Structure formats: C-alpha cells, structure tokens
Amino acid sequence: xxxxxxxxxxxxxxxxxxxxxxxxxxxxxxxxxxxxxxxxxxxxxxxxxxxxxxxxxxxxxxxxxxxxxxxxxxxxxxxxxxxxxxxxxxxxxxxxxxxxxxxxxxxxxxxxxxxxxxxxxxxxxxxxxxxxxxxxxxxxxxxxxxxxxxxxxxxxxxxxxxxxxxxxxxxxxxxxxxxxxxxxxxxxxxxxxxxxxxxxxxxxxxxxxxxxxxxxxxxxxxxxxxxxxxxxxxxxxxxxxxxxxxxxxxxxxxxxxxxxxxxxxxxxxxxxxxxxxxxxxxxxxxxxxxxxxxxxxxxxxxxxxxxxxxxxxxxxxxxxxxxxxxxxxxxxxxxxxxxxxxxxxxxxxxxxxxxxxxxxxxxxxxxxxxxxxxxxxxxxxxxxxxxxxxxxxxxxxxxxxxxxxxxxxxxxxxxxxxxxxxxxxxxxxxxxxxxxxxxxxx
Numbered sequence: 001x002x003x004x005x006x007x008x009x010x011x012x013x014x015x016x017x018x019x020x021x022x023x024x025x026x027x028x029x030x031x032x033x034x035x036x037x038x039x040x041x042x043x044x045x046x047x048x049x050x051x052x053x054x055x056x057x058x059x060x061x062x063x064x065x066x067x068x069x070x071x072x073x074x075x076x077x078x079x080x081x082x083x084x085x086x087x088x089x090x091x092x093x094x095x096x097x098x099x100x101x102x103x104x105x106x107x108x109x110x111x112x113x114x115x116x117x118x119x120x121x122x123x124x125x126x127x128x129x130x131x132x133x134x135x136x137x138x139x140x141x142x143x144x145x146x147x148x149x150x151x152x153x154x155x156x157x158x159x160x161x162x163x164x165x166x167x168x169x170x171x172x173x174x175x176x177x178x179x180x181x182x183x184x185x186x187x188x189x190x191x192x193x194x195x196x197x198x199x200x201x202x203x204x205x206x207x208x209x210x211x212x213x214x215x216x217x218x219x220x221x222x223x224x225x226x227x228x229x230x231x232x233x234x235x236x237x238x239x240x241x242x243x244x245x246x247x248x249x250x251x252x253x254x255x256x257x258x259x260x261x262x263x264x265x266x267x268x269x270x271x272x273x274x275x276x277x278x279x280x281x282x283x284x285x286x287x288x289x290x291x292x293x294x295x296x297x298x299x300x301x302x303x304x305x306x307x308x309x310x311x312x313x314x315x316x317x318x319x320x321x322x323x324x325x326x327x328x329x330x331x332x333x334x335x336x337x338x339x340x341x342x343x344x345x346x347x348x349x350x351x352x353x354x355x356x357x358x359x360x361x362x363x364x365x366x367x368x369x370x371x372x373x374x375x376x377x378x379x380x381x382x383x384x385x386x387x388x389x390x391x392x393x394x395x396x397x398x399x400x401x402x403x404x405x406x407x408x409x410x411x412x413x414x415x416x417x418x419x420x421x422x423x424x425x426x427x428x429x430x431x432x433x434x435x436x437x438x439x440x441x442x
Contacts, residue, residue: 067087075424261314
C-alpha cells in the first residue's frame, strides 16, 4: 500500500492528497479512532473510518446526511443526473425504475450472458505473448455491461469509451480541494474543462444508444434500457436525457468497478500459487458454459472467497462521502450542519482491530460459513444507497475468474510490487503484464 498521510495532516492536506491517491490521503490514526475531526479552510472535515461511525452515517442516521456536492461536481460530467449522484425523490424514482433489472430472478439470464461473453473473449487470448490483464478485464467487462444491460455489443464503441473514461479518471475526474470547498455556484477552471468533456461524452452516449436495436410495439422489456425508457419516457422515439444519464452511469460503473476487481483478483492469485491451485481444483469439473453458468455459482465457494478477499484488500469503491444536513452527533462527537464527512471504506477492510493480519491475502476469511459483522466489509457500500448492481458484479467477477483459471495457469511477468491508485476507482499504478499458459499445456 502507499504510505499513509502523517497523523498531523490537516484537512486541506487530506483533500490535496485525494487528488493523487485516496489510499495515501488518510492518517494511520484512523485505524484507532472512529472519528477524526479536522478543518479545511474553515470548513469542518470529518474522517469516519470506524464501523460504528460508518454505520451511523450510511444507515442508522442516514437521514441526517446527504451525498457530497463534490460528487455531483466531479462525476456530473460523466454520469449527469444519474443514480450515482442524485438525491431525494429523483433518486427514489431512479432506483424504482432500475430495481426489476437487478432482482435475484434475473441471475440465470445474467449468468448466461456473462458466460457467453467470457467464452467469446478468453479462449482468444494469445498465450505466446505477455497479457495486459487490466486491458483484458476492461474490454470483457464492457462487453458484459453492454450485453446484459442494453442488449448490444461494444465492438463499435468500446475503444472510444475506454479511452474517454481513462482520460477522465487521469485528469479532470481527479477531485481537487476546490471541488470540496467552493460553492457549486462558483465555477473553477476544472469545471470549464469538465463542461467541454461533457459535450463530447454526451455525443458518444447518444451514438451508442442510436446503435441499439429498437424494441417492437407490444414486446416486454428485455433489459435495463427498456425499463428506463418506460420509466422516464422518450420523445419522437428519442430517449430523454434522464435515460442517457443512466445509460452512461451503468456502463461506466458497471464495467469500471468489475474490471478493477477482476484485475486485483488475478494479480493476487498470480502471487499465491496455493490459492490458484485451490481454484483450479474447484473449477476443473464445473460447467461454466452459458447453459451451466447459473447452476455453477453454488459450486464455486473458493472462487467466491477469492473475489471477496480481493474486494476486501482493493475495493473499487474505496471511499464515499456525505455532508451533514443538520446538527447531529457521530460517536459522541458534535457534527455541525454543513460538515463534510469522508468515509474511507478501505480502512475498515484493513483495520488490525477488525481483521487478523489484515494485509495478508487469505480467502479462508470468507469460507466455512463465518458471518462477518455487517459494517466491517463494505465493498458495495451500505444503507439506502447500497450499490444496486452488487449481485450482478459478484456474479460477473466469480464466473469470469473461474473461467479464466479453468482455461489458464497465470503468473506474472514482472514480479515488482504494484500499488493501488484510488481516484474514482482502485486502478493499478501501471500496466502489469501476466503470462497465461493453457491448462492443457500446463
């Protein structure tokens, strides 16, 4: 992990460090203190990193907090008014519209699509040359997002979309201190650049939607897009901005987080041959074809544990934030209306008081039917705003990882350590090459 911030870091220091890497922004004392109170240019900044504090902010006292306005400022250019940044009645309407696409009863259909995409991509991996696994998982996750949620392929737009998302995350998507501290009515240079990005991004999303096959009159909704169109409407056959914003949100969130989770799972297995052997034994006789994928899930406890341990160590959603809407208390400390609260969820996952040898990769933590305390492991958040696509993400990560290990023995070409970089998700600091050897050859 990157070195933590010093224990005497200021609030402004935390916000400045967040632009470079969220894993280096917080002091180690957050492991010992439920709540750390700081100031940033006169504003109250609270770091809530203990399970009781996180539970209060996200669940039991959630009504006293709202999403940070910073989120809308930074993410707005790429998700518009989508469910990732909305609040109140708008958020409730969006959640209701999307819910049918993410219920347990759709898992068999999702599993079939995921397996089909995996079978289309993974056998074609060139084993004669090093493999950039992050690029591979990005491409595959985008294909799966396009098929499962929008009944289309990403062949024509995948490269352009990945390029724009990566450029955004490496540039104007990095939060500045001004994003936290300036009133939304006061524009910044970054806001101007984000507005320019927004115009190009909307054009790309409109082009993607224009390629999608049209549903015939009288047909039942076949995917998330149809549900969104029914809920938010269209004019003269053209979906409104609300639909486009949710399309962008689901494509970006759906492929970015799963791609990063899969990368770290592969990276960890490549460095833990015993656990890779355990997954290999588990998947050897399991039917991971499109017809068998749904039933296969219950036969993959070790693979599932590996994915969960990867999510513990390198959660894609490593941090969230809230703003107090009223004067309240948090673990005995006064919180004034308007205070910013940052919740580094990754620190829950690595807290020595909550986990035995937390820096060790040990999937056995998630085996044997042990129930973890609810607010110690939160890869998908918690409370009213818990990730709506959590089940889809887990299904995808487990099935793809299982199929990958079923086909290939995986090792690293470059054995040097790779640090996680937390900006909007948890990406590796650099491109990492892996060696894939077909199991028949191994």
